Amino acid sequence: MSEHEGGRGRPPFPTAGHRQSLRAPALRPGDVVGVVAPAGPVDREALGRGLRLLEEWGLRPVPGDSVHASRGYLAGPDAVRAADVNRFLRDPGVKAVVAARGGYGTLRILGSLDLAVLRRQPKILAGFSDLTALLLAAWEEVGLVTFHGPMLEVRDPSGMPAYNREGLRRALFGEAFPGEIPWPDAPDAPQPVTIRPGVARGRLVGGNLEVFTRLVGTPWHPRTAGAILVLEDVDEAPYRVDRMLVHLRLAGLLDRVAGVVFGDSPSCMTAPAGRPSLTLLEVLEDHLAPLGVPVLYGFPCGHSRYRATLPIGAMAELDAGAGRLRVLEPATAPAGA
Amino acid sequence: MSEHEGGRGRPPFPTAGHRQSLRAPALRPGDVVGVVAPAGPVDREALGRGLRLLEEWGLRPVPGDSVHASRGYLAGPDAVRAADVNRFLRDPGVKAVVAARGGYGTLRILGSLDLAVLRRQPKILAGFSDLTALLLAAWEEVGLVTFHGPMLEVRDPSGMPAYNREGLRRALFGEAFPGEIPWPDAPDAPQPVTIRPGVARGRLVGGNLEVFTRLVGTPWHPRTAGAILVLEDVDEAPYRVDRMLVHLRLAGLLDRVAGVVFGDSPSCMTAPAGRPSLTLLEVLEDHLAPLGVPVLYGFPCGHSRYRATLPIGAMAELDAGAGRLRVLEPATAPAGA
Structure with a gap:
């Protein structure tokens, strides 16, 4: 696959697409x-x-x-949660850790995790949301393509929506x-909102915004140059x-992104009662539109009913005008490899 | 004044006390x-x-x-808020910017601020709270000692508490x-809670925790080695x-602090309704006690009624067992200098 897709000119530092x-x-x-x-306590049923x-x-x-x-x-003491993840990471008989x-708690x-x-x-x-920390750390530390999508605690008695289920299974x-x-x-279903139209290619990097920002300045500082930030x-x-977006901007993490997909986040549209506010879309326009790259809001990958499974680290193409996101390569090796 | 106060051994990078x-x-x-x-809109009365x-x-x-x-x-567009600050920073006839x-909004x-x-x-x-961004940036960029304390929008019709008023005036x-x-x-008055006793010396560095963490990885990345973190x-x-504390730890900002003062933060003691939680003090014990340095909770420098004026960047001595914080040097030059 080609390198530096989505870059504008030659980047002064490695892009998110710099490695195998x-x-x-x-x-x-x-x-x-x-x-x-690795995060919060789980409901057994x-x-x-x-x-x-x-x-x-x-x-x-x-x-x-x-x-x-x-x-x-927390789902138990740090040592218990870390030991669980490490045991499954190390066991060759375990093929996936979900x-x-x-x-909260993965950070x-x-x-203590043996990602190496x-x-x-x-x-x-x-995983999803708080698990952004694990997924991004695995991407930054070893370059593994991981999956941001539905998790196994299914609170709705009628089960996981078919959209989420099929996306995860496939x-x-x-x-x-x-x-x-x-x-x-x-x-x-959420509706696409084009903040800035255009087509971009880059690796999908991101997840939950709050957790993503908590990796800034750490050993897993996200590399976003050339990436499609999700x-x-x-x-x-x-x-x-x-x-949070200003934090990313001040830390230079918005400087060279190829594009941005902001997932459907309806619960972020509401300001504290009685206080004046900008709308969420105004916030995105203030900070993302000036980047001059394609930006899409509303993709079904947020904390609402419909959750796509996104391959973090895989090359993708975003068409922000059409509201389309296409993954350009396999996200797994052949089964049994 | 001596350098590297509060350091344990020779630090591998400059400490908060490294410069004039x-x-x-x-x-x-x-x-x-x-x-x-520079942040939110102001009530005129x-x-x-x-x-x-x-x-x-x-x-x-x-x-x-x-x-x-x-x-x-926001208190108007970014350009208006920035122009205000810059105009007063540049005008030799203006002796203080309060x-x-x-x-929210300083970040x-x-x-765009002419701190140079x-x-x-x-x-x-x-300033206070959101103004942590301005105060810390001035400290990091030019080494200016600034003041984290009461602000001029006084919502209580009976006026600013005498404690706050006198601290600011003096x-x-x-x-x-x-x-x-x-x-x-x-x-x-809040009561001191000793998380870990001991005496430490170092420069006061900090302010509002959330805003402080938003400087991590930016050009104003806080230097905390040898500092008393407030x-x-x-x-x-x-x-x-x-x-937020884990973010600071992962970014290395807790590694070499000389001590920690966590201000009285009663509104941070409450978990979302119906959800299991650690207490705030358990959180502080989990993350700050293992640092092996003096840690004090409850100092009157938080978002509660009593707000001390803290000279950010000045050398201080913390006695966490006795609940005492003493500033060791002048925080201003002689008037008219």
Whole structure:
């Protein structure tokens, strides 16, 4: 694959597309999946729905100790949560590590995770929101393509929406990419809002905005030059989204992005009661439109009903005018590789 | 003054005490004070109380255009807010720049501020909370000692509490430092909580925690080695304080601090309704006690009724067991210097 896609002129430092990426083997029926809770405590009944889903797909989910543990807003002590992840990362019999839920806590254990083991034994990592820390760290540290998408704690008794389920299944089994990430075909699907039209190519880098900003200045400082930045957030008032985008700008992380996809984030549209505010779209226009690159709001990859599975680190093409996002390459190696 | 106070062994990079600091001349009656609103929109009546206070002290407050402007949660467009600050920074007839209020917005204009002019013309900068961005940037960029303390929008019709008023007045007029920063002598004063006892010396570096973390990885990346870190926050649930402290830890900013003062932050003690949580004190114990340095919680420098004026950049001594914070040197040059 070519390098530096989406770059404007020659970048003064390595772009997000500068290295050979690692791909984990796609799953096949019979594979063991380690289920972890590096962040918040997990509801057992809701997790049962996600485990049954994996079983329906012919997979063999193995929950770690952390999915039954709790300490305040954490799924047990840091040592328990970290040991779970490390055990599954190191076990050659485990083919994927999938998170039960987010919340908060992955950052606390990030420095204790044995991500280096993924270099010789790449395996699928999947999670959402708080798990952005794990996914981005794996991308920055070893170049592994990971998956930002639905998790296994399924609170809705009617199960995971078909859109989310099929996106995750196809990604895990290596069927989704290359290919377009479709919008949900549903009356309550989010609508694309073009902040700035245009077409861009670059690697998908990002996840939850708040967690993403917490990697700035750390050993996993995200490299965004040449990348299509994918962001979303939940329950953050517009002024907070503003502050986070300004942080990224001041840290130079918006300077050379190829494009931006901001996921559907309805809960970020509301200001604290009675206080004057800019709207979320005004915030995005203030900070992203001046970048001069394609910017799309509303993609179904946020904290709302529809959640696409995004291959973080994979090359993609964004058409912000048409509201289309297409992954240009496989995100997994052949199953059993 | 001696260098590297509070350091443990030889630091691998410059400590917060590595440079000659700049001190602005203390104020004297008749001096002009520029009043700015780099963040949120200002209530005119409440600001009137603060302006009258300055006049009672014999000062001549001059409000900038931004104190009458508004755009959503901002005191007018970025250009207006930045022009106000720059005009007062550059005008040799203006002896201090004091903020009307915080909120959010200083970070948006930080890159547009002419802080370099302070090198040849140091002047008092004072503000709180969101203004941490301005104060820390002035400290990092030119080494100016600034003041984190009460602001001029006084919402309480009965005026600014005497503790806050006297602390600010004495700091501006060069009467407070060197000297101990007292606790309020009042029944509703916060109580000191010793997270880890001990005595430490270092420069005071910090302010609002959230804003402080937004400088990580930027051109104003805070240098904290050898420093007494002063932090506080408002309306941040314990898990958010946790995340911010982990961010600082992952970015290496807790590695070599000499001590930590966490200001009284009662609104950060409450978790979202119905959700399990660690307490704020558990969060501080998790992340600050293992540093092996003195740590004090509850100092009257947070978003509660009593707000001390802290000279950011000045050498201080913390006795975390006794709950005492003493500034060891002047924070201003002689008036008229």
